[in-house]
Amino acid sequence: MTGIFAGKTVVVTGGAAGLGRAHALAFGSRGAHVVLADIAEPGMVETRALVEAAGGTASFHRCNMADETEINAFAAAVMAESPKVDVLINNAGLHAGEIARGFFGLGQTKWQHFFAVNTIGPMLLAEALRPALAAAKGVVINKSSMASYQPATAYGVTKACLNVFTHAMAMQFAADEVRCVGIAPGLMETPAAKDGVAEENWQRLKGMQMVKRQGTAEDIANMAVFLASPEGSFVNAQVLLCDGGNQMRGFRI
Numbered sequence: 454m455t456g457i458f459a460g461k462t463v464v465v466t467g468g469a470a471g472l473g474r475a476h477a478l479a480f481g482s483r484g485a486h487v488v489l490a491d492i493a494e495p496g497m498v499e500t501r502a503l504v505e506a507a508g509g510t511a512s513f514h515r516c517n518m519a520d521e522t523e524i525n526a527f528a529a530a531v532m533a534e535s536p537k538v539d540v541l542i543n544n545a546g547l548h549a550g551e552i553a554r555g556f557f558g559l560g561q562t563k564w565q566h567f568f569a570v571n572t573i574g575p576m577l578l579a580e581a582l583r584p585a586l587a588a589a590k591g592v593v594i595n596k597s598s599m600a601s602y603q604p605a606t607a608y609g610v611t612k613a614c615l616n617v618f619t620h621a622m623a624m625q626f627a628a629d630e631v632r633c634v635g636i637a638p639g640l641m642e643t644p645a646a647k648d649g650v651a652e653e654n655w656q657r658l659k660g661m662q663m664v665k666r667q668g669t670a671e672d673i674a675n676m677a678v679f680l681a682s683p684e685g686s687f688v689n690a691q692v693l694l695c696d697g698g699n700q701m702r703g704f705r706i
C-alpha cells in the first residue's frame with residue numbers, strides 16, 4: 454500500500470476501541486503496518502479487520518499494560534516482527550469509574566493500579582522498545598488528557614504525571630534522536646466516553662467549547678499523524694491540547 458507511512462511500523466496500545474482504533478485506522482490507511490496491544494482481544498480483531506478493509510495491515514497482541522512481564526514480552530515480540538518501530542502510541546488508559554470520580558478513599562492498591570496502567574506502563578513500554586525506536590529515529594506519542602491540567606481526580610493526577618514522564622522521556626531519548634510528545638484530548642466522542650460521562654455533562658462541556666462541535670476520535674488521530682509525519686518532526690518534549698478551546702474556559706475534572 455502507498456501512503457506517507459508506507460514501510461513504517463506503528464504500535465498502538467489500547468487499540469481495541471475508541472481513540473486507539475481511530476489511530477490504527479489513520480496510520481494503517483496511510484500505509485503503516487499497525488501493531489495493536491490491548492487486553493480486549495475481540496476489539497483488536499475488529500480493529501484489524503477495519504484496518505485491512507481500509508487497505509492496511511495490522512497484527513495484535515494481548516498485553517496488560519499494568520504488568521511489566523507482559524510489556525517486556527510484547528516488546529520482544531514486536532521487535533522480532535520488526536526491528537524498527539517508527540511510532541509508539543501509548544494510548545491505553547483507565548479513565549472511567551472510580552479513577553475519575555473521587556480522590557480520597559481509593560487506597561494504595563487502586564492508586565498503584567491506576568498509575569501502573571496510565572503512567573508507568575507507557576514509560577516501561579517505551580523503554581523496552583527503545584532499540585527499535587532508536588533504529589527508526591522514531592517518535593513516542595503519549596495519550597494524556599485535558600484533565601491533566603490542575604487535576605482534581607486520580608485520573609487527572611495519573612495523566613499529569615504522564616506529562617512529566619513525556620518531558621523526561623524526551624530528554625532521555627534525545628541521544629537516540631527519538632522524539633517524545635503527548636496529546637491531551639478534550640472530551641472526545643468515543644463509546645467509552647459516552648458511557649462514562651453523564652448526558653448533562655456532555656452538554657455542559659460542549660457549551661464550554663469554543664469550537665461548537667463535538668470532538669471526535671479522528672481529531673486526535675489526525676494530530677498524531679501530524680506529529681509522526683515529517684511536517685511535525687520539529688515538535689518535541691511537548692504535550693499539546695486538542696480540546697476545542699475547553700481548557701481556556703476553565704474546564705476541570
Ligand SMILES: NC(=O)c1ccc[n+]([C@@H]2O[C@H](COP(=O)([O-])OP(=O)(O)OC[C@H]3O[C@@H](n4cnc5c(N)ncnc54)[C@H](O)[C@@H]3O)[C@@H](O)[C@H]2O)c1
Pocket residue numbers: 466467468469470471472473490491492493496516517518519544545546547548570596597598599637638639640641642643644645646
Ligand atoms: N475519549 C476521551 O474523551 C478522552 C479524553 C482524554 C483522554 N483520553 C485518553 O485516551 C485514551 C483512550 O480513550 P478512549 O476514550 O478511546 O477509551 P476506551 O476505553 O475506548 O479505550 C481504552 C482502551 O485501553 C484498553 N485498556 C484498558 N486497560 C488496559 C490495560 N491494563 N492494558 C492494556 N489495555 C488496556 C481498553 O481495553 C480499551 O480498548 C485513554 O488513555 C484516555 O484516558 C480519552
